[in-house]
Amino acid sequence: MPLMLSPLTPASWPERHHVDLLAIPKEERDALQLAALKLRFARFREAIPALTTLVEKQGVDKIERIEDVMPICFDHRVLKNYPLTILEKRDFKKLTAWLNKLTTHDLTIVDLSGLTTVDSWIDRLESYGMVIGTSSGTTGKLSFVARSMDDMPGWRLAWMQAAIAGTGVNPHTTKLPTFVPGYRSGHQMAIKNGKQFANEMCGGEENRHSLYDIHMSADLMVLSGKMQAAEEKGELDKIGIDPVLVEQRRAIIEMGKNRPRDVQVWFEKMIHDFRGQQVRIGGLFADLYRAAQAGMDKGIKPDFAPGTIVVGGGGMKGFKDAPDNWRQIIEEFFGVERLCSSYGFSENMGNAQQCSQGYYHFFPYTIVMLMGPNGEALPREGVQKGRLAVYDLLAESVWGGVVSGDEVTVHFDDDCACGWKGPRVEDNIRRYSEMEGGDDKITCSGSAKAYDEFMDYVMGQ
Amino acid sequence: MSKVYTVPILSRGRVILPTEDDFLEFGGRTGARFRTPDPHKHVHDLVLGDAGRLIDLHNLPMSEILDFLAALGPRLRLSENPYLQDAYDLAIEAGGLTKPLMSTLYDRLPDMFDRATLEARVDRAIGLPYLDGWVPQADSGPGAEVRVRAVGCRHLHIIAGNVPITAPGTVLSSALSKGDCLIKAPSNDPLTANAVVRTMIDLNPDHPVTKHLAVAYWKGGDAFMDSEIIRTSRIDKITAWGGMASVQHIQKYLVPGIELLSMNPKYSFSIVGKEVFESDAAMREAATGVAIQAGKFNQSACASTRLVYVESDTDDDSIEKLIAFGELVYAAFQTLPDYFSTPADAPNPSLEAEMRAIESEDDFYWVKGDTIDGGVIVSKFEGKVDFSNELSNRVVNIVPVENWSEVLGSVDDTSQTIPIFPVSLRVRLREELAIRGAQRMLPLSTNLLDPVEAGAVPALPHDGNESLRRQVRWMIDQGPLA
Numbered sequence: 001m002p003l004m005l006s007p008l009t010p011a012s013w014p015e016r017h018h019v020d021l022l023a024i025p026k027e028e029r030d031a032l033q034l035a036a037l038k039l040r041f042a043r044f045r046e047a048i049p050a051l052t053t054l055v056e057k058q059g060v061d062k063i064e065r066i067e068d069v070m071p072i073c074f075d076h077r078v079l080k081n082y083p084l085t086i087l088e089k090r091d092f093k094k095l096t097a098w099l100n101k102l103t104t105h106d107l108t109i110v111d112l113s114g115l116t117t118v119d120s121w122i123d124r125l126e127s128y129g130m131v132i133g134t135s136s137g138t139t140g141k142l143s144f145v146a147r148s149m150d151d152m153p154g155w156r157l158a159w160m161q162a163a164i165a166g167t168g169v170n171p172h173t174t175k176l177p178t179f180v181p182g183y184r185s186g187h188q189m190a191i192k193n194g195k196q197f198a199n200e201m202c203g204g205e206e207n208r209h210s211l212y213d214i215h216m217s218a219d220l221m222v223l224s225g226k227m228q229a230a231e232e233k234g235e236l237d238k239i240g241i242d243p244v245l246v247e248q249r250r251a252i253i254e255m256g257k258n259r260p261r262d263v264q265v266w267f268e269k270m271i272h273d274f275r276g277q278q279v280r281i282g283g284l285f286a287d288l289y290r291a292a293q294a295g296m297d298k299g300i301k302p303d304f305a306p307g308t309i310v311v312g313g314g315g316m317k318g319f320k321d322a323p324d325n326w327r328q329i330i331e332e333f334f335g336v337e338r339l340c341s342s343y344g345f346s347e348n349m350g351n352a353q354q355c356s357q358g359y360y361h362f363f364p365y366t367i368v369m370l371m372g373p374n375g376e377a378l379p380r381e382g383v384q385k386g387r388l389a390v391y392d393l394l395a396e397s398v399w400g401g402v403v404s405g406d407e408v409t410v411h412f413d414d415d416c417a418c419g420w421k422g423p424r425v426e427d428n429i430r431r432y433s434e435m436e437g438g439d440d441k442i443t444c445s446g447s448a449k450a451y452d453e454f455m456d457y458v459m460g461q
Numbered sequence: 462m463s464k465v466y467t468v469p470i471l472s473r474g475r476v477i478l479p480t481e482d483d484f485l486e487f488g489g490r491t492g493a494r495f496r497t498p499d500p501h502k503h504v505h506d507l508v509l510g511d512a513g514r515l516i517d518l519h520n521l522p523m524s525e526i527l528d529f530l531a532a533l534g535p536r537l538r539l540s541e542n543p544y545l546q547d548a549y550d551l552a553i554e555a556g557g558l559t560k561p562l563m564s565t566l567y568d569r570l571p572d573m574f575d576r577a578t579l580e581a582r583v584d585r586a587i588g589l590p591y592l593d594g595w596v597p598q599a600d601s602g603p604g605a606e607v608r609v610r611a612v613g614c615r616h617l618h619i620i621a622g623n624v625p626i627t628a629p630g631t632v633l634s635s636a637l638s639k640g641d642c643l644i645k646a647p648s649n650d651p652l653t654a655n656a657v658v659r660t661m662i663d664l665n666p667d668h669p670v671t672k673h674l675a676v677a678y679w680k681g682g683d684a685f686m687d688s689e690i691i692r693t694s695r696i697d698k699i700t701a702w703g704g705m706a707s708v709q710h711i712q713k714y715l716v717p718g719i720e721l722l723s724m725n726p727k728y729s730f731s732i733v734g735k736e737v738f739e740s741d742a743a744m745r746e747a748a749t750g751v752a753i754q755a756g757k758f759n760q761s762a763c764a765s766t767r768l769v770y771v772e773s774d775t776d777d778d779s780i781e782k783l784i785a786f787g788e789l790v791y792a793a794f795q796t797l798p799d800y801f802s803t804p805a806d807a808p809n810p811s812l813e814a815e816m817r818a819i820e821s822e823d824d825f826y827w828v829k830g831d832t833i834d835g836g837v838i839v840s841k842f843e844g845k846v847d848f849s850n851e852l853s854n855r856v857v858n859i860v861p862v863e864n865w866s867e868v869l870g871s872v873d874d875t876s877q878t879i880p881i882f883p884v885s886l887r888v889r890l891r892e893e894l895a896i897r898g899a900q901r902m903l904p905l906s907t908n909l910l911d912p913v914e915a916g917a918v919p920a921l922p923h924d925g926n927e928s929l930r931r932q933v934r935w936m937i938d939q940g941p942l943a
Binding site: 050053054057075077078081082083084085086094097098101141373432433 | 822824
């Protein structure tokens with residue numbers, strides 16, 4: 001049966017069942033995506049100032065093929081191309097003016113009086129209908145994705161559709177108690193999504209159980225680099241940072257040290273409290289493995305109801321001694337048939353779900369492109385490896401074209417044994433930032449890498 | 462498919478070539494590949510377990526060592542030395558410098574071995590009498606029977622490969638300090654040290670200097686190699702370039718009794734006073750100076766300027782002047798001679814992306830150029846770009862500062878070379894810079910020839926320490942001699 005998806009309203013596509021969405025053949029899907037992309041370009045090119053500038057600079061006047069959009073996709077760095085110092089100094093006027101160039105909405109009407117923290121700035125923007133998510137900004141520099149309530153309907157539907165596709169459990173009808181081995185709230189995108197879709201996914205915040213019942217402050221992420229530097233000079237009390245933040249930082253560092261133990265203790269409690277119930281267990285695979293191994297050593301046997309799902313990510317990064325069969329150990333311990341996983345990033349609303357064959361399939365509302373080493377578009381056919389670029393057709397108030405920082409291998413042809421169509425990504429995603437620098441080259445000049453390596457060393461990794 | 466180079470292990474006068482049963486292949490990220498004998502099988506050829514075997518070099522007068530080095534110099538001409546030609550080709554493939562610059566650096570090799578220069582250098586850094594014998598510490602009285610001697614010891618050098626003169630420099634400092642030296646070559650320049658020492662073996666494989674040099678490549682972090690080599694019974698001192706990148710692998714083997722000379726990574730920046738805006742001539746002089754300081758070795762060295770702090774307000778008029786200065790710097794990059802600085806062979810994709818990402822932010826930045834031809838980023842507020850650690854391929858960031866206090870606050874042990882305009886500002890700031898850790902202050906001038914690099918002054922400190930002097934140990938002999 002034809003789906004009758006309209007290129008005018010891509011944000012409504014996730015109304016459809018994922019089985020239908022992932023059954024659209026390549027030719028039809030490409031034509032639909034191209035038609036929708038043309039309309040998005042026409043609608044946004046004058047409406048988003050940063051896009052207008054980029055379009056002029058690149059001299060792109062029309063989109064005739066999907067690849068034509070690549071030169072005017074924002075490099076992911078564009079979403080953090082403000083000077084860090086305006087964030088550290090909390091110059092909200094400049095920060096708002098900067099953000100205003102990335103959205104269709106007019107942020108000049110936002111009252112910026114009385115703001116003292118980045119969190120309060122985000123809250124203020126959200127009181128005007130914006131929905132602001134940040135990256136985790138390990139270096140202290142956060143990316144800001146300036147969505148709005150206009151994006152919410154499509155975003156929510158896509159989130160739920162992805163959950164059904166990825167886990168087989170339909171959150172429209174089955175609200176599962178959910179385990180979150182992390183922070184309860186925060187504006188970092190992954191944490192934010194957990195909270196903002198709590199009603200849809202778990203039937204309310206009271207059914208979401210987090211390891212730490214605290215808010216992850218954006219200010220803390222912003223100031224962590226500066227505080228680290230000040231602490232090394234013994235001047236942490238002299239740089240004018242709110243003592244509350246200093247205390248929060250201390251507490252989080254302390255928590256980080258105790259985290260492996262906390263995760264174990266917490267899982268033991270959850271296993272006990274939810275005996276016999278169907279639940280959704282989230283988290284990093286490394287944490288889940290740690291919990292499983294510790295539980296097995298203690299002779300604990302979870303007894304969750306059938307239909308329980310484990311949704312993880314992150315591989316075994318930072319866990320050198322994990323055995324090759326860590327997946328099996330997690331599956332056996334929690335009593336699930338397979339581990340569910342998805343792939344996505346803050347700048348794109350439709351997460352790709354891992355299929356039975358281990359590939360991540362994107363839905364038709366995410367246009368998948370690959371960039372070659374010289375910035376050129378790679379052919380959207382066969383198997384290709386390059387930098388992932390996407391156009392997020394769900395985006396209603398931001399430009400959906402983004403070049404990611406990930407190197408991926410994509411199979412463009414609809415030939416996956418799982419039965420789903422749509423471009424699929426191999427499970428070997430790598431971050432360019434982690435690959436650059438080369439192996440074993442010694443130089444006398446300083447670099448960011450030297451600092452990162454120093455931090456790894458200090459952290460004992 | 463690129464050529465596979467042969468990198469033998471050199472062990473105390475012997476050349477150990479890879480064979481069908483004994484080889485490992487390594488590949489540089491950029492494609493250069495090389496083959497060496499398995500270092501695990503030869504680790505005992507590399508270290509000197511018995512320090513007593515240093516006696517030959519210890520007893521050899523410095524004049525003979527200098528003669529030998531001076532004889533080696535003329536054999537290190539790139540055009541005539543096939544080993545160096547291979548090293549050059551491989552360094553081009555594996556390293557980050559363009560051909561004209563690499564040629565300039567290799568062409569310096571014979572001069573590095575000039576006898577008079579070396580003699581002056583070692584005499585100044587250590588003192589020839591101290592290397593050749595026991596020196597009484599007083600003319601008369603009890604001190605006259607107390608004698609001190611500088612004694613060579615066993616070194617491991619983990620050298621840097623971004624500039625190929627580190628390798629011959631290491632060979633020299635080892636010979637001049639009568640030391641035993643194992644060089645761990647870097648993957649970005651695996652052959653230069655090899656070429657120098659191999660030429661030495663051809664000259665005389667049995668000379669005590671040759672007998673105390675070993676060169677090998679193994680992958681950084683090879684636990685077997687580290688644990689076999691870094692023992693108090695086999696090594697006395699380690700010189701490690703590259704800071705954490707090289708030290709993190711070996712730190713667990715460092716025990717009291719092994720001295721670490723850490724040549725950790727450095728940053729360099731320029732300082733320009735408000736006098737620059739007083740005349741066109743001043744603008745041009747400082748701008749050319751910046752281009753020279755950033756353009757040298759195509760900004761690949763620790764001494765290369767990356768940030769340029771300029772005393773300036775941030776109102777529109779001031780920023781306009783700052784941009785005019787930036788234009789002059791960019792123009793000056795284009796006029797630097799090929800032997801000194803060239804466009805890059807390939808872009809730096811990460812930095813290029815950062816530049817393109819801020820280009821649209823004209824409220825905060827002015828951007829000109831790219832990572833091929835060089836570039837200039839002018840900050841329109843008091844603050845450097847957030848990717849300042851990535852600045853390379855002749856891209857500088859010009860940052861306005863109201864006063865010097867913030868700049869001084871950022872100076873530390875990693876601040877190496879600080880060119881300053883005008884002279885009066887250098888004289889005014891040098892004490893404040895030095896006490897915070899800055900290691901070298903000099904003028905921002907239009908002169909391409911740097912007297913320090915030209916060797917006009919022998920035995921200058923490097924990175925704030927006298928590394929040649931630290932190669933030896935200082936021993937005491939006291940009492941009557943008969």
